[in-house]
Amino acid sequence: MADGCTPFKVVGETELSIKMGHKTTKMTTYIAKNLYTDWTLGMDYVNKHNLKINSKKQIISIGEKSEKVRINMDKDIEPIQFPVTLTQQIKIPPQQYVQAQVSAGISAATVAFKPLRNFNQQLFITTPDSLLNVRQHTATVSIYNASSHYPRFMPKGKTLGQSTIFPDTNKSTHLISLISNIDSDNTTPRNQIKKLIQHVDVIEQMKQLETLLLQYNKLFDTSKTTVANTTISHAIDTISHPPPCSKPYRTIQEKHEALYKMCQ
Numbered sequence: 001m002a003d004g005c006t007p008f009k010v011v012g013e014t015e016l017s018i019k020m021g022h023k024t025t026k027m028t029t030y031i032a033k034n035l036y037t038d039w040t041l042g043m044d045y046v047n048k049h050n051l052k053i054n055s056k057k058q059i060i061s062i063g064e065k066s067e068k069v070r071i072n073m074d075k076d077i078e079p080i081q082f083p084v085t086l087t088q089q090i091k092i093p094p095q096q097y098v099q100a101q102v103s104a105g106i107s108a109a110t111v112a113f114k115p116l117r118n119f120n121q122q123l124f125i126t127t128p129d130s131l132l133n134v135r136q137h138t139a140t141v142s143i144y145n146a147s148s149h150y151p152r153f154m155p156k157g158k159t160l161g162q163s164t165i166f167p168d169t170n171k172s173t174h175l176i177s178l179i180s181n182i183d184s185d186n187t188t189p190r191n192q193i194k195k196l197i198q199h200v201d202v203i204e205q206m207k208q209l210e211t212l213l214l215q216y217n218k219l220f221d222t223s224k225t226t227v228a229n230t231t232i233s234h235a236i237d238t239i240s241h242p243p244p245c246s247k248p249y250r251t252i253q254e255k256h257e258a259l260y261k262m263c264q
Helices: 043-048 117-123 168-185 189-197 203-214 253-263
Strands: 010-020 023-032 052-054 059-062 069-072 080-086 090-092 097-103 108-115 130-135 138-145 152-154 159-165
Touching: 090 097, 090 138, 108 138, 189 203
Parallel strands: none
Antiparallel strands: 010 023, 052 059, 059 069, 080 097, 080 159, 090 152, 097 138, 108 130, 108 159, 130 138
């Protein structure tokens, strides 16, 4: 669309804020369905704010001399966060998981999802940290109702948490760190205990067993490697002498066969 003549269908408009360094600008943008990229910046914005791109020095400048801001390309990028909201109303039965469809605020990407902790604690709902594979602005989140008696209803548009997109230069490092944190969360004593008792069909028995095992939760902590320092003592204390031995006692053939049959 560099020639300014390529047509595209506009379905609406919205106001966006663009932050470069400490300078924030606002502009009215059009929403289209068939853009090749997520966002296209027009020449009207470039001319209005005196935006200049120095490819050789890898510097972008915006504004006039008195208020000019210079930033380095791909160095001052901070993680971008979007709210994660439900796309439809859901009902979560007691002690059950539900796969809920959510809107992640971006068209397509792999993002880090972090739930709202206060929200989970108030409603006895568990939503784990995870990586969301967003396609066509939607993804799937697993939600668990920890209540043993009451179902939970969540309306459309309810915010479950936030998704984070990391800069491309550090994406692999952040994702590896996030996966490590998720894996370590799965090794907590509570999760280990839940895996052990998940075969119990009776809810009340399961909760009683979980309460009992949680009293000894340190025994189920596999997040850290432990080495037991035990001293193995011999059955016969020989001090510094070699262990005693007995030579075979010779007997007659008949007695030997009788003892052999007894041992069989």
